[in-house]
Every structure is written in structure tokens, then in C-alpha cells.
Amino acid sequence: MNGIHDLGGKHGVGKLEVEEDEPVFHHEWEKRAFGLFFGVAPHGFFNLDEFRHSIERMGAAQYLNTTYYEHWLHAYETLLIEKGAISAEEYAARCAEVAAEAS
Amino acid sequence: MDILTPELVPVIVANGASTRVESDLEGRFKIGDEIIVRNINPEGHTRLPQYLRGKRGTVKRDHGVFVFPDSNAHGKGEQPQHCYSVRFSNVELWGREGSPKDSCIVDVFDDYMDLQ
Numbered sequence: 001m002n003g004i005h006d007l008g009g010k011h012g013v014g015k016l017e018v019e020e021d022e023p024v025f026h027h028e029w030e031k032r033a034f035g036l037f038f039g040v041a042p043h044g045f046f047n048l049d050e051f052r053h054s055i056e057r058m059g060a061a062q063y064l065n066t067t068y069y070e071h072w073l074h075a076y077e078t079l080l081i082e083k084g085a086i087s088a089e090e091y092a093a094r095c096a097e098v099a100a101e102a103s
Numbered sequence: 104m105d106i107l108t109p110e111l112v113p114v115i116v117a118n119g120a121s122t123r124v125e126s127d128l129e130g131r132f133k134i135g136d137e138i139i140v141r142n143i144n145p146e147g148h149t150r151l152p153q154y155l156r157g158k159r160g161t162v163k164r165d166h167g168v169f170v171f172p173d174s175n176a177h178g179k180g181e182q183p184q185h186c187y188s189v190r191f192s193n194v195e196l197w198g199r200e201g202s203p204k205d206s207c208i209v210d211v212f213d214d215y216m217d218l219q
Contacts, residue, residue, distance in 0.1 A: 001146050002153060009154040009197070038112055048122065049176035053148035 001053075004060035013064075030069040036076060046079045054078040122170040130185030131213050136162040138189060138216040148176035151215045158195050159219060163208060164188040171212060184213040 007013060025031050041051065054075040055063075066074070080086050107115075132138060142157045143149070150172045164187060171182040189211045193201030 049172040053176040
């Protein structure tokens with residue numbers, strides 16, 4: 001698809017920032033986001049190409065304003081709901097619970 | 104479906120998991136072929152970047168046979184096919200803004216191109 005993810009040759013996206021001593025993960029939750037792939041992908045919920053496509057289907061503004069592992073999180077949310085592993089209602093309810101615990 | 108075991112996790116984290124398919128399928132192209140990339144604009148998933156479409160290049164290397172992402176992303180099967188490294192001059196890709204000294208080598212699937 002001709003989405004915003006296909007950035008090759010595009011102007012106006014700013015300079016490529018290269019971090020010195022770049023850590024593998026920038027936040028603790030990113031480790032879990034990474035690990036979750038191995039928990040779900042090999043068990044038939046989705047394949048790598050479906051995973052990539054679900055990220056490409058993000059809205060352009062959302063895609064550009066979110067980080068690499070936020071894209072992964074979006075993929076899990078999208079695919080696990082689309083595949084019927086969880087429902088959108090269950091997911092929203094759990095998000096509300098977590099938000100309530102954090103506040 | 105392959106089952107992921109705990110022993111496999113460190114191996115996959117370190118090396119990635121390949122989508123290579125063991126197959127004696129023949130490719131449509133050979134090293135040195137002059138090709139033109141198809142101008143396709145599928146609504147679904149593709150690994151063909153927009154900046155390559157309609158461009159002319161030269162096949163430099165045949166990587167072998169791999170799962171075709173465009174079909175595998177949509178439940179249409181693996182459709183295994185060859186993937187090649189193809190060289191494109193920067194002038195071909197970017198016109199007068201491209202350096203005549205430079206080129207890009209991009210991996211391109213069999214179904215993305217035709218002979219010139």
C-alpha cells in the first residue's frame with residue numbers, strides 16, 4: 001500500500017538522529033512489547049507480513065507521531081482484535097483498569 | 104505452524120527468523136539481466152518501495168527462494184519465489200538530483216519486475 005511508512009526518498013522528515021551508545025530499549029515496557037511477539041506470532045495469531053501490514057495501516061499522523069515499539073503495540077491491538085483473540089470491549093476495559101491503577 | 108520452544112528464543116532474537124523456503128523452483132531472472140520494475144500500486148501489503156516503480160536496473164545477485172510477503176500478508180499463501188539484489192543508478196532513481204557516481208542495491212522479488 002502507498003502509505004506513509006514508505007518514506008524512501010521523501011523530503012521534510014528531518015535529520016536522521018544517530019544516538020551515541022544507543023540502548024536496545026528506551027523504556028521498560030518496550031522489553032515486554034518485544035517479548036510479546038514471541039508469545040503470540042508463532043502460535044498462529046498472525047504472521048510477520050500481517051504484522052508489518054497492520055503497522056502500515058496506521059493513520060499517517062499517528063504513524064509519524066509514535067515510536068517504533070508503539071507501532072508494535074498498535075499491531076498487537078489491531079491483529080488480536082481482528083483475529084478474534086480478544087474483543088475490542090475486553091481490550092478497552094483492560095486499558096481502563098490499568099489507567100485506574102496508575103492514577 | 105512451527106512451535107516456538109524456549110531454546111529457540113535466544114537464537115531467533117540474535118539472528119532473526121528467515122522466511123527462506125528450500126525449493127528448486129527456477130527464477131525468472133539471471134545475474135546480469137536488465138530489468139524494469141512493474142508499476143504496481145496494491146492496496147495491500149508490498150515490499151516494493153514506491154521510488155523503485157517503473158525504474159530500470161540490473162540483477163546482481165539471486166538470494167534464493169522466499170515467502171512472498173504480498174500474498175502471505177493476506178491469507179493468500181506463501182507463493183514462494185526468488186528474491187534478487189538489483190542495482191539501480193541514482194540518476195535512474197532521482198533524475199538530475201541523483202549522483203552519477205552512486206547507485207542503490209535493493210532486494211526485489213520475482214513478481215515485482217520484468218525483463219526490459
